[in-house]
Amino acid sequence: MAAIEEACVSQRFILGPQVTRFEQAAALACDAPHAIGCASGTDALWLAMEAARIGPGDVVVTTPFSFFATVSSILRCGATPVLADIDPATFNLSAESVASHLGSAAGDKVKAIMPVHLYGQCADWDAFTTLQQEHGLLLIEDAAQAFGATWNGIPAGALGDAAAFSFYPTKNLSAFGDAGMLTTGSEELAERATMLRAHGMRRRYYHDEVGWNSRLDTIQAAVLEVKLRYIAQWNEQRRNRAAHYDQLFRAAGLVGSSIAEGIVLPITDPRAHHVFHQYVIRAPRRDALRQYLSERQIGTEIYYPLPLHLQASVAGLGYKRGDFPHTEQASAEVLALPMYPELREDEQATVVETVAAFYA
Numbered sequence: 021m022a023a024i025e026e027a028c029v030s031q032r033f034i035l036g037p038q039v040t041r042f043e044q045a046a047a048l049a050c051d052a053p054h055a056i057g058c059a060s061g062t063d064a065l066w067l068a069m070e071a072a073r074i075g076p077g078d079v080v081v082t083t084p085f086s087f088f089a090t091v092s093s094i095l096r097c098g099a100t101p102v103l104a105d106i107d108p109a110t111f112n113l114s115a116e117s118v119a120s121h122l123g124s125a126a127g128d129k130v131k132a133i134m135p136v137h138l139y140g141q142c143a144d145w146d147a148f149t150t151l152q153q154e155h156g157l158l159l160i161e162d163a164a165q166a167f168g169a170t171w172n173g174i175p176a177g178a179l180g181d182a183a184a185f186s187f188y189p190t191k192n193l194s195a196f197g198d199a200g201m202l203t204t205g206s207e208e209l210a211e212r213a214t215m216l217r218a219h220g221m222r223r224r225y226y227h228d229e230v231g232w233n234s235r236l237d238t239i240q241a242a243v244l245e246v247k248l249r250y251i252a253q254w255n256e257q258r259r260n261r262a263a264h265y266d267q268l269f270r271a272a273g274l275v276g277s278s279i280a281e282g283i284v285l286p287i288t289d290p291r292a293h294h295v296f297h298q299y300v301i302r303a304p305r306r307d308a309l310r311q312y313l314s315e316r317q318i319g320t321e322i323y324y325p326l327p328l329h330l331q332a333s334v335a336g337l338g339y340k341r342g343d344f345p346h347t348e349q350a351s352a353e354v355l356a357l358p359m360y361p362e363l364r365e366d367e368q369a370t371v372v373e374t375v376a377a378f379y380a
Contacts, residue, residue, distance in 0.1 A: 023038070023242040023243065023245065023246050024196075024239055024242055024243065026038075026242065027238045027239045027242045028239070030238075032238055033237055033238050033239065034235055034237055034238065035218075035235050035236070035237075035238070036238035036241070037238075038238050038241040038242040038245055039057050039235075039236050039237075039238060039241040041241070041245055042057060042236075042241040042242075042244050042245040042248065043055040043056065043057050043201070043241075045245060045248055046201060046203075046244075046248060047203065049168075049175070049248060049251070050167075050175045050176070050177030050178055050183075050203050051174065051175050051177070051178040052175075052177045052178045052183070052203035052204065052205060053204070053205050053207075053210075054203065054204050054205070054206070054207070054209075054210035055177075055201055055202070055203045056201065056202045056203075056204075056210060056213045056214050056217065057199070057200070057201050057235075057236030057241060058199075058200045058201065058202060058213075058217050058234040058235065058236055059198060059199065059200060059217075059233075059234040059235060059236065059237075060186065060188075060198040060199065060200045060234070061089065061164040061184055061185060061186025061187070061188065061200040062089040062092070062093055062186075062200070063200055063217070063232065063234040064164075064184035064185060064186070064200035064201055064202045065089060065090070065093035065094075065134075065160075065162060065164075065184040066093045066096050066097060066232070066234075067184075067202050067213045067216055067217060067232075067234065068160050068182035068183070068184050068202050068204070068209070068213070069093065069094065069097045069099065069132070069160065070097055070212070070213075070216050071182065071202070071204075071208075071209045071210075071212040071213040071216060072131075072132065072158055072160070072181065072182065072209060074094075074097050074099050074131050074132055074158075075097055075098045075099060076098040076099065077099075077129065078097075078099040078100070078129065078130075078131040078132070079099065079100045079101075079102050079129040079130045079131060080094045080099050080100070080101055080102070080130070080131065080132045080133070080134050080160075081101075081102045081103070081104055081118050081121055081122075081130055081132075081133045081134070082094065082101055082102075082103060082104075082113065082133070082134040082135070082136070082162070083103065083104065083106055083112070083113040083135070083136050083138075083328075083347070084103040084105075084106075084327040084328040084329040084339075084344050084347045085106050085111060085136075085138065085324060085327055085328070085344075085347045085350055085351065086136045086138065086162065086324070086328065087164070087323075087324065088328065088331065089164075090134065090136055090162050090328070091103075091328050091334060094134070095334075099131070100129075100337075101334075101337065102121055102130070103328065103329050103337075103339065103343075103344065104117035104118045104120070104121055104344075105117040105344040105345070105346045105347055106344070106346050106347050106350065107144070107346070108346045108349070108350065109287045110138075110141060110143075110144075110287060110289060111138050111139065111300070111350055111354070112135060112136065112137070112138050112141065112142075112143040112144065113133075113135045113136060113143055114346075115143075115144055115147030115148050115150075115151055116147075118133055118148075118151060119151060122151065122154075122155050122157075130155070130157060131157065131158060132157055132158035132159070132160050132181075133148060133151065133152070133157055133158070133159055133160070134160045134161075134162055135148055135159070135161065135162065136162040136164075136165075137161060137162065137163050137164075137165060137166035137169055137176050138165065139165060139286070139294075139296070139297055139298040139299075139300050139323070139356075140165050140166050140169055140192065140258075140294055140295040140296045140297035140298065141166070141169060141288060141289065141292050141294040141295075142166060142169050142170065142171040142176055142179065142289075142292050142293075143171075144289065144291075145171040145172070145174075145179050146171075146172070146291070158180075158181045158182075159179070159180035159181055160180055160181060160182050160183070160184070161176060161177065161179055161180040161182070161183035161184065162183075162184055163176040163177055163183045163184060163185050164184060164185060164186035164188075164191070164200075165186070165191065165192075165297040165298070166185075166295060166297065167185055167191065167192050167193040167251060167295070168192060168193070168251055168252060168255040168293075168295045169292065169293055169294065169295045170292070170293040171291055171292055171293075172291050173293075177203040178203070178205070181204065181205070181206065181209070182202060182203065182204040182206070182209055182213075183202070183203045183204070184200065184201075184202055185200060185201045185202075185203070186199075186200050187199035187200060187201070187240070187244055191297065192251060192254060192255055192258065192295055192297050193244065193247055193248065193251045194247065195240040195243050195244055196239065196240060196243050197240060198240075199236055199237075199240040199241075199244065200236075201236070215228065215229065215231060216229065216231035216232060216234075217231065217232065217233075217234040217235055218231060218233070218234075218235055219231045219232070219233060253361075254361040255295040255296075257361035257362075258295060258296040258297075258359060258360070258361055259294065259295065259296055261296070261299070261359060261360075261361075261363050261368065262286065262294070262296045262299050262359070264365060264368055265285075265299055265357065265368055265371075265372070266285055266286075268368060268369060268372040269283060269285060269301075269372055269375075270285075272372055272373075272375075272376045274372075274375065274376060274379065278302075279302050279303065279304040279353055280304075282304070282379075283301050283302065283303055283304070283375070284301060284302035284303075284353075285301060286299060286300055286301065296359055297359075298321075298323060298356040298359055299356065299357050299358075299359040300323065300354050300355065300356045300357075301354070301355055301357065302350070302353040302354060302355075303353060303354075303355045303375075304379075306322075306352065306353055306354070306355050308378075309355065309375065309378050309379075310322070310355060312374070312378045313371075313374060313375070313378070316374050318358065318370070318371055318374055319358060320355050320356060320357060320358075321355075321356045322351075322354060322355060322356070323354065323356055324351060325351055326351065327344065327347045327348060327351050329343055329344060329347075357371055358371060
C-alpha cells in the first residue's frame with residue numbers, strides 16, 4: 021500500500037520510475053539483459069514477435085494446449101500459427117511433433133517456435149535448442165505461467181530469443197490488474213519492443229512505426245516491484261505444497277500410471293525447476309469428480325477444456341477433432357486442484373480425502 025501511495029502522490033501514472041526499477045529487478049531475476057514492461061502477457065507475446073519482425077507469410081509453430089493468447093498473438097502479427105501435439109507426460113509442446121512439421125513442405129516458412137512453459141514447468145529446452153540449431157529458427161518462450169521456473173538452472177526468460185510473461189492477478193508473480201513483460205538478450209529486440217509499446221515512438225510525438233499502446237502503468241509496476249522480493253519464497257512454498265499433495269495421494273492409494281489405474285500425478289522433468297502455477301492431475305471421471313468437489317466447497321478448474329485447434333474462432337486454420345490425440349486426451353482428463361503459497365496442510369488433506377470419498 022505504501023508503494024501504491026508513493027505512485028499516487030507522484031502522479032507519474034504511466035511509465036514512472038517504478039516501471040524502470042521493476043524492469044531492472046525483473047531482468048536480474050530472469051538473468052536476462054533486457055526486460056520491457058507492457059500492459060499484459062498477451063501484449064508481451066505480440067511485442068516479442070513484432071520486435072522480431074514476424075509477420076505475414078511467416079509461420080510460428082506452437083501448442084494447441086494453452087490459453088487462447090498463444091495463438092491469437094500470432095494471428096495479430098499477421099503470421100500463421102501451425103500447431104503440434106504435446107508431450108503427454110508434461111503437457112508441454114513436443115519437440116518431436118514440431119520436428120515433423122519442420123520436415124514438411126511448409127517447413128521453409130517457419131520462422132519461430134513458441135513453446136509454452138505450461139503450469140509452471142519449462143518445456144524441453146534441450147530438444148528445442150537442437151531444432152533451432154538445425155533449422156535456424158527463433159525460439160520465443162510463452163512463459164506466462166512460469167516466472168521463477170528454470171531449465172538446467174537457466175531461468176525462464178533467458179532460454180529463448182525472447183520470452184513473454186503475464187502478471188495477471190492469479191499468476192505466481194501477480195499485479196493488481198493486467199500487466200506483462202518481455203525479456204530478451206537482444207539489444208535490437210529490446211529497443212524495438214520499447215518503441216512498439218508506445219505507439220512506435222522513439223521520440224515523443226514522432227512515430228517511426230505503427231506500434232501499440234501497451235505501456236506498463238506505474239501502480240502495477242509498484243506492486244510488482246514489492247512482490248518480486250517474495251516470489252522465490254512463494255514459489256518454494258508452491259513446490260512444497262505440490263510435494264505434500266503427492267504424498268497424500270500416494271498414501272491414500274489413489275495413484276496410477278494411467279487413469280485406468282487411478283489418478284495420474286504431475287510429472288516434473290529432472291532438468292526442470294517446476295514452480296507449480298497449477299497443480300494438475302489426470303482424473304478418471306473428471307467432470308463428475310469436479311462436480312462432487314464443487315458441491316463440497318472445493319474449487320477446481322480445467323486448463324483447458326477445449327483445445328485451441330477446436331475453438332470456433334480459429335476454425336479457418338483447418339484443424340479437426342483427432343488431429344492432436346495427446347492434447348485432446350489431456351483436455352478430457354486434466355483437473356487443477358487448489359494451489360497457492362498460503363494453502364494449509366489440513367486444507368490439502370481435506371481435498372485429498374474428498375477425492376478419495378468420490379472414488380470410494
